[in-house]
Amino acid sequence: MLAMSVHPAATPALASRARISRPKLSAASPCTTSSSSTPRLVHLGSRRLPLRSLRGLAAAAASGAVEAEEGEEEKQVGGGDASAGEEAQEYKVKVPERQDPMLVLKFIWMEKNIGIALDQLVPGYGSIPLSPYYFWPRKDAWEELRAKLEEKEWISQKQMIILLNQATDIINLWQQGGGSLST
Numbered sequence: 001m002l003a004m005s006v007h008p009a010a011t012p013a014l015a016s017r018a019r020i021s022r023p024k025l026s027a028a029s030p031c032t033t034s035s036s037s038t039p040r041l042v043h044l045g046s047r048r049l050p051l052r053s054l055r056g057l058a059a060a061a062a063s064g065a066v067e068a069e070e071g072e073e074e075k076q077v078g079g080g081d082a083s084a085g086e087e088a089q090e091y092k093v094k095v096p097e098r099q100d101p102m103l104v105l106k107f108i109w110m111e112k113n114i115g116i117a118l119d120q121l122v123p124g125y126g127s128i129p130l131s132p133y134y135f136w137p138r139k140d141a142w143e144e145l146r147a148k149l150e151e152k153e154w155i156s157q158k159q160m161i162i163l164l165n166q167a168t169d170i171i172n173l174w175q176q177g178g179g180s181l182s183t
Helices: 051-078 080-090 141-151 157-177
Strands: 102-109 114-122 126-129 134-136
Touching: 102 157, 114 141, 114 157, 134 141, 141 157
Parallel strands: none
Antiparallel strands: 102 114, 114 126, 114 134
């Protein structure tokens, strides 16, 4: 919502409302003088709005003030427990769940061969290479990848099967496409 300020003399609905506090002006302000204690308003190059715009602003400010007063009354009627609960919800900090590192395959898709590498993706840090790129059909990249996965004892059998199946699917897709990405 856009904050607006409307002079009470321009809107009779706001003129009867009591002020909560007076605006505080600094001593160096051009609005105050040393001879008088009442502040004066100084307008420097202000643009005047058409009368229609002022009426629209006054109506919007009056309806906003009524809605704000109704909202304050509802809070007061509800009691202190409801407002304390709203404040607690307002300042909650959500900490994301800790995510485990993931094993991913990276591919280099070329016209005459395809490269496959194994990386560990650590959330919040980045990618850690676990193997060099193995190229197919120059060498048997699938066998080299399987040997590298078996070498890592901390990789489960299930993860190994999933990664080798992904590598098989990508190699088969590359062979069917003849090395070109366009279909």
